[in-house]
Amino acid sequence: MVDTLTPSPTRAPAGSRARRSRVDRARAGAPRYLLVLPALIPLAVIFIGSLVQLADLGLRPYEAGRIGTGVTLDNIGRFAADPYTWRVLGDTVTLGAVCAAVAVALAYPMALALHRLRSPALRGVGLFLIFSPLLTSVVVRAYGWNVMLGDGGVVNRFLLDVGLIDAPLRMMYEFPAVVIAMVHVLLPFAVFPLLGVVAQVPRSAIEAAHDLGANRHQVFWRVTFPLTRYGVVLSLQLCFALTISAFATPALLGGGRVQVLSGLVYTNVGAVDWPMAAVQSYALLLITLLLVGVVSVAGRLAGRSRR
Amino acid sequence: MNRNRAFTLTVLVLGLAYLVAPLVFVVVNSFNDSGYGAWPPPGWSLRWYQRLSEQEGFGQAALASLGIAAVAALGAVAAGTAAAVSLTRFRYPGRKLVESVLLAPLIVPKVAIGLGAFILFLQAGFYGSGTALVGLHLVLLLPFAVNIIGGALVRIPTVYEQAARDLGAGPVRAFVSATLPQLRRSLLASYLLCFMISFDEVDATVFVISPDQLTLPVSMYQYLQRYQDPTLAALSTILIGATFAVVALVMATAGASALSGLHGGKGRTK
Numbered sequence: 157m158v159d160t161l162t163p164s165p166t167r168a169p170a171g172s173r174a175r176r177s178r179v180d181r182a183r184a185g186a187p188r189y190l191l192v193l194p195a196l197i198p199l200a201v202i203f204i205g206s207l208v209q210l211a212d213l214g215l216r217p218y219e220a221g222r223i224g225t226g227v228t229l230d231n232i233g234r235f236a237a238d239p240y241t242w243r244v245l246g247d248t249v250t251l252g253a254v255c256a257a258v259a260v261a262l263a264y265p266m267a268l269a270l271h272r273l274r275s276p277a278l279r280g281v282g283l284f285l286i287f288s289p290l291l292t293s294v295v296v297r298a299y300g301w302n303v304m305l306g307d308g309g310v311v312n313r314f315l316l317d318v319g320l321i322d323a324p325l326r327m328m329y330e331f332p333a334v335v336i337a338m339v340h341v342l343l344p345f346a347v348f349p350l351l352g353v354v355a356q357v358p359r360s361a362i363e364a365a366h367d368l369g370a371n372r373h374q375v376f377w378r379v380t381f382p383l384t385r386y387g388v389v390l391s392l393q394l395c396f397a398l399t400i401s402a403f404a405t406p407a408l409l410g411g412g413r414v415q416v417l418s419g420l421v422y423t424n425v426g427a428v429d430w431p432m433a434a435v436q437s438y439a440l441l442l443i444t445l446l447l448v449g450v451v452s453v454a455g456r457l458a459g460r461s462r463r
Numbered sequence: 464m465n466r467n468r469a470f471t472l473t474v475l476v477l478g479l480a481y482l483v484a485p486l487v488f489v490v491v492n493s494f495n496d497s498g499y500g501a502w503p504p505p506g507w508s509l510r511w512y513q514r515l516s517e518q519e520g521f522g523q524a525a526l527a528s529l530g531i532a533a534v535a536a537l538g539a540v541a542a543g544t545a546a547a548v549s550l551t552r553f554r555y556p557g558r559k560l561v562e563s564v565l566l567a568p569l570i571v572p573k574v575a576i577g578l579g580a581f582i583l584f585l586q587a588g589f590y591g592s593g594t595a596l597v598g599l600h601l602v603l604l605l606p607f608a609v610n611i612i613g614g615a616l617v618r619i620p621t622v623y624e625q626a627a628r629d630l631g632a633g634p635v636r637a638f639v640s641a642t643l644p645q646l647r648r649s650l651l652a653s654y655l656l657c658f659m660i661s662f663d664e665v666d667a668t669v670f671v672i673s674p675d676q677l678t679l680p681v682s683m684y685q686y687l688q689r690y691q692d693p694t695l696a697a698l699s700t701i702l703i704g705a706t707f708a709v710v711a712l713v714m715a716t717a718g719a720s721a722l723s724g725l726h727g728g729k730g731r732t733k
Contacts, residue, residue: 187634191549192561194542195605203568203602206579213582262478269475272468284710285479290659291706292486295683296699300485302691303492303500310488310502343482352614372467393570401572404665404684418574418666425578425670437575444570 207441214434223430231431235439241420248400248417249443251331255338256395260388262339263346268380270347271354287344294341298408301337302328305409329411337409338402342395349394353387389451397444486703493696500693511697520682521698528662528679531593535600536657540650542601543608548638550609551616569606576603577667584671591673599671600664604657611656615649616642651713659706 214231217224235241266286273279289297304310305327312324327333357380365375381388403418410416417440424433496506515521550562568576580599584590589598619642627637665680672681683695 188549188553188555191545192565195546195565195609196561198538198542198598198601199564199568199605202580202583202598203571203576204564205583206576207571208579209582209586210575210579213579262474262481265471265474266478269468269471272471280714282475282479285483287656288486289482290656290663291710292489292699292703293663293680293683294665295680295687296489296695296702297485299687299691299695300489300492304485304488306500308499308501313502340482340485343478376467397570397572401574402666403574403669404680408684408687418572421574421578422669425581430578430582433578437572437578440572441575444572448570 210434210437213430214438216431218429218431222428231435234432235435241417241436244415244417244420245439245443247415248440251334251338251406251414251416252396252400255335255342255399256392258335259339259342259346259395260350260391263343263350263391264388266343267347267350267354270351286347289340290344294404295408297340298337298405301333301340301409305333305336328409329413331414333409334406334414337405338399341402341405342398345398346391346395349387349390350384353384357383385455389455393448393451396447400440400443489696490700490703492693493700495693495696498692511693514692514694515697515701518686518694520677521679524677524679524682527593527676531596531600531678532658532661535597535604535661536654538597538601539604539608539657540612540654543605543653544612544646544650546605547609547613547616551613552621565609566606568602573603573667574670577670580667581670590671591676593676595671596668596676596678599667600661603664603667604661607660608653608657611653612646612649615646619645655710655713 213223215227215229217226217228217230218234270279270282270286273282306312307324307326307328311327312321315321315325327336361379361383362375365379370378400416401418402416403422406414406416407419407422410419417436421433421436421440424430424436491504492500493511494507494509495501495504496508496510497504546561546565550558550565576599580595581590584592584595589595621642623641623645624637627641628634632640663680664678665684668678669681669684672678677685683698687695
């Protein structure tokens with residue numbers, strides 16, 4: 157997550173780096189900070205302000221239908237003592253892990269194939285199709301999957317006609333339906349970081365590996381994949397974070413039977429138990445940060461051991 | 464073609480089919496006479512379009528969403544470009560921290576941002592205003608804008624800008640005349656992506672929205688929770704048609720390659 161914009165050696169011609177940094181230093185001054193302000197100010201006010209408000213809210217006492225004054229840890233205690241919340245939390249993390257894994261497993265070969273397409277026109281069409289779901293509302297796509305995966309829907313009809321099944325599969329309002337629809341939402345976002353890294357694998361490295369006698373699998377696992385691992389991690393993190401905080405898709409396809417934590421947050425906001433909603437939101441945030449932390453430490457360790 | 468290539472191509476085609484299937488199905492279903500999306504359709508009708516025209520609120524919500532998306536995406540691209548220039552062209556203490564903060568809304572759960580923003584806007588007296596929604600969307604869009612434009616900037620050589628400076632241009636003029644033209648495609652791509660993300664945002668918006676200023680996706684979400692008929696299919700068929708027309712127009716004027724800027728202009732450093 158952290159060093160996305162740092163030019164890696166493969167990106168910039170090596171010779172120009174020293175000269176450029178000298179030029180940068182020469183004209184460095186106020187602008188470098190001033191230029192960040194238009195983006196940083198709204199972020200500091202709205203984003204950080206929101207998280208502060210949320211923390212404050214989580215520490216307020218909840219008194220049947222209203223929020224009191226003072227500071228208390230009661231809400232955290234209520235959260236920790238509720239086995240239902242823990243089950244939903246477990247389901248949420250599982251859903252996030254499964255969806256992220258499926259989305260990236262599907263997105264990686266798609267990004268690779270798209271990159272290998274020689275015709276720019278075909279590549280343009282492919283890119284357009286990958287991003288085309290973004291042209292349709294998440295809500296509408298949930299509706300589309302709802303109808304497609306229903307008992308009399310097109311998927312069951314097809315499986316029956318082909319003879320793979322004898323009776324309609326019950327897919328709606330179950331875990332698989334949420335995964336299918338969620339991965340559909342994630343895929344454009346999963347492909348996005350991967351396209352960038354796949355394009356940066358130097359052809360010469362692959363050719364060199366072939367010349368040295370590596371077979372296709374060796375080339376992939378020892379050259380292509382390690383060079384793109386950074387994008388894979390980025391993609392997994394993004395998909396996990398998007399899934400565990402997604403609200404509309406699980407609600408519409410889970411139909412209350414597949415419950416995720418963001419759904420509980422929404423319910424609690426409606427029930428005016430805002431402090432609990434705040435604590436649950438923070439639980440989601442902590443899980444994400446934990447994952448990002450673990451992944452980046454693991455990545456750093458793996459990077460060190462390779463040298 | 465070797466086996467590897469065949470495999471990745473197969474996955475690409477299947478993946479694309481999976482991505483497009485629900486869209487196709489929604490379009491077909493908007494003409495389906497059955498209200499439950501029975502398959503194959505027992506008959507064809509336009510009655511969902513007629514019912515859509517009787518629905519009040521969708522039009523107003525669509526206008527609100529268009530306005531919010533247009534302004535928020537513009538703000539995100541403008542502020543994101545400035546930030547991306549600072550992050551890619553300079554080295555300074557705190558740069559890593561600034562970058563982390565700029566990208567953080569991408570990984571912080573949207574429910575947390577949405578609920579926090581709701582409380583914040585309530586306290587600041589902004590709740591229920593267009594400004595509040597634009598502000599929230601701006602924050603959610605910034606990471607995407609910074610990422611795309613930053614990715615493109617890293618690949619654009621600085622020699623032209625330096626040459627312009629040597630010839631006496633000020634820093635702003637050098638950037639505008641030497642770097643900005645090379646950035647055009649990425650700017651367009653990031654604007655389009657930001658616009659679409661904002662236009663479609665539900666997960667955080669649903670928390671800060673007041674009942675009298677619904678955005679289109681939120682009002683569609685509420686409709687879908689109450690009724691499950693293809694009225695929404697009719698609405699989205701119209702939306703799909705409109706967006707395809709816009710994208711086709713963009714591709715015709717800016718070239719088909721405009722979309723490939725979506726992943727940062729892929730190293731086209733001449």
